[in-house]
């Protein structure tokens with residue numbers, strides 16, 4: 001509970017920081033909180049063209065600049081006309097200052113890749129990419145799925161090593177940097193509105209991406225669009241660190257288990273404490289995920305189930321503790337266990353069958369009400 005409280009405090013202070021106008025910090029995706037073998041949450045794979053390919057996963061690379069986790073295009077199946085895309089869902093910016101680190105791993109038809117921005121859909125966006133097979137660095141637009149070159153430069157950035165591409169667009173002015181040096185400077189009016197950002201490879205190019213950095217730029221920096229995005233990104237990061245429902249339910253079980261022994265030894269102030277904690281943690285567990293699906297895929301509202309328990313079984317436990325009546329308490333406790341189980345069954349988890357505990361979960365608290373040490 002305490003660690004949760006401090007997590008929330010960290011969250012709130014992050015939010016205050018952002019609201020304070022500390023907008024010069026970039027929005028950063030380093031994928032360190034993401035689950036290996038899956039798409040990072042908040043990112044979606046798509047493709048321009050048809051064919052197999054565009055399989056994106058979080059993988060690990062000890063050399064990566066933003067910690068070991070990286071986002072990788074893992075498929076070698078892509079045909080020549082296919083572009084593999086992975087985009088950040090919440091981003092909607094017009095002017096961007098976008099930096100990505102990448103390492104080309106493999107590919108017979110193509111290698112390398114780079115960032116996309118002002119992404120409207122899988123057929124319409126800007127992309128800047130490095131190709132270590134051709135030793136060239138280019139910026140394109142994709143219009144209705146057709147790729148049109150806007151600029152090119154001959155430059156080397158060998159596969160198997162980390163490099164950075166930075167793409168800056170303000171209004172119709174696009175500038176692209178490779179490893180810190182400006183190579184491409186073009187103007188284009190095709191996409192003037194906001195879009196998502198993401199990463200891109202071609203055909204069978206298997207490439208790792210890391211440290212996607214988005215800085216405020218141009219009109220979006222002054223309009224607040226960037227700050228809104230920063231806030232949403234931070235909230236998502238905080239939410240991903242919050243415990244899940246099963247974790248909170250462990251806390252319920254812990255307090256509820258201790259409650260049995262406190263009441264059994266007629267330590268009523270301690271029983272009252274554990275009962276209050278049980279109820280608070282149950283409410284919190286339900287708040288984490290208030291709606292679930294049952295075995296038949298029907299929506300079940302945990303909040304409603306809890307509310308009805310609060311009006312029935314909980315009243316019995318509260319009044320037994322108030323009356324300091326052990327026998328009534330034990331009956332009410334068992335009825336509550338049955339209600340706990342009703343909710344587990346409704347949640348399609350009939351194997352979570354609770355029982356009257358045999359040992360107090362808490363070893364360090366003395367449940368004996370007549371204990372005299374420590375004084």
Ligand code: HEC
Pocket residue numbers: 244245246247249250252253256278282286292302303305306309336337339340341343344347349352354
């Ligand atoms: C409103 C519905 C609901 C009520 C009431 C409820 N539970 Fe749960 N409980 C769940 C759900 C749902 C899960 C599974 C969570 C998951 O897997 O994400 C769960 C999981 C658990 C777990 C397993 C946690 C783990 O991962 O090891 C325990 C233990 C538990 N509950 C105890 C209790 C006890 C004790 C009570 C009554 C005091 C209770 N629950 C009341 C819905 C409920």
